Amino acid sequence: MNANAKKIIHSITPFTLLDYPDKTACILWFAGCNMKCSYCYNPEIVFGKGVFSIPETLDFLAKRKNLLDAVVFSGGECLLHKESLDLLRAIKEMGFLVKVDTNGSMPHRLNEALKLNFIDYIALDFKATKQKTKTITKANFYQHFFECLSLIQKNSVPYEVRTTVHSDLLMENDIAEMIHLLENNGYNGSYFLQHFRNNSITLAPLQYSSSIDYKHLSTPKIKVCMR
Numbered sequence: 001m002n003a004n005a006k007k008i009i010h011s012i013t014p015f016t017l018l019d020y021p022d023k024t025a026c027i028l029w030f031a032g033c034n035m036k037c038s039y040c041y042n043p044e045i046v047f048g049k050g051v052f053s054i055p056e057t058l059d060f061l062a063k064r065k066n067l068l069d070a071v072v073f074s075g076g077e078c079l080l081h082k083e084s085l086d087l088l089r090a091i092k093e094m095g096f097l098v099k100v101d102t103n104g105s106m107p108h109r110l111n112e113a114l115k116l117n118f119i120d121y122i123a124l125d126f127k128a129t130k131q132k133t134k135t136i137t138k139a140n141f142y143q144h145f146f147e148c149l150s151l152i153q154k155n156s157v158p159y160e161v162r163t164t165v166h167s168d169l170l171m172e173n174d175i176a177e178m179i180h181l182l183e184n185n186g187y188n189g190s191y192f193l194q195h196f197r198n199n200s201i202t203l204a205p206l207q208y209s210s211s212i213d214y215k216h217l218s219t220p221k222i223k224v225c226m227r
Contacts, residue, residue: 007050
């Protein structure tokens with residue numbers, strides 16, 4: 001094992017039944033992110049450094065063969081690292097399914113991974129309306145999201161679109177606008193809204209968020225699902 005190999009994994013969750021639909025999985029949390037979302041629950045990952053290298057990660061996964069179905073790439077932003085493609089290749093060669101959680105900011109790297117058939121499931125974050133994207137994420141990757149959505153739609157990989165909702169950051173009219181945008185960009189299926197978890201340590205101080213049910217905003221093409 002190369003002791004000097006670049007460390008890109010901040011931490012590993014060895015087992016989960018919640019993060020890959022109907023599969024046993026582990027989660028690789030990639031260090032660093034190119035967004036600084038106010039509501040982010042993982043400041044230690046966004047601002048932290050890597051602890052595990054690719055060789056160390058593969059050594060861990062070798063011991064999980066026949067025990068896990070899948071590996072989840074999360075973060076941070078897992079596609080921020082060019083080495084993520086090498087790790088995707090190696091994990092697929094080991095026989096694992098791979099789910100990628102992405103903030104939709106890296107269409108070129110996502111496209112490369114899709115072309116190589118490295119991904120089996122994608123969770124794509126839709127952060128906000130165009131007007132609120134920079135305020136919430138401290139970055140401007142709004143159009144990148146739609147590039148990623150288009151790329152995924154051109155492939156046969158199962159995927160979901162999801163949004164974390166804090167009631168002070170996104171209002172009902174924002175959610176309605178986002179649903180309209182998804183429809184206009186050809187999305188058809190479930191749209192998952194995740195309630196902000198109150199009493200969490202986040203990147204920015206936030207007030208209590210009301211848990212509002214937005215299922216009534218569903219349309220004939222898009223079903224709003226609350227998490």
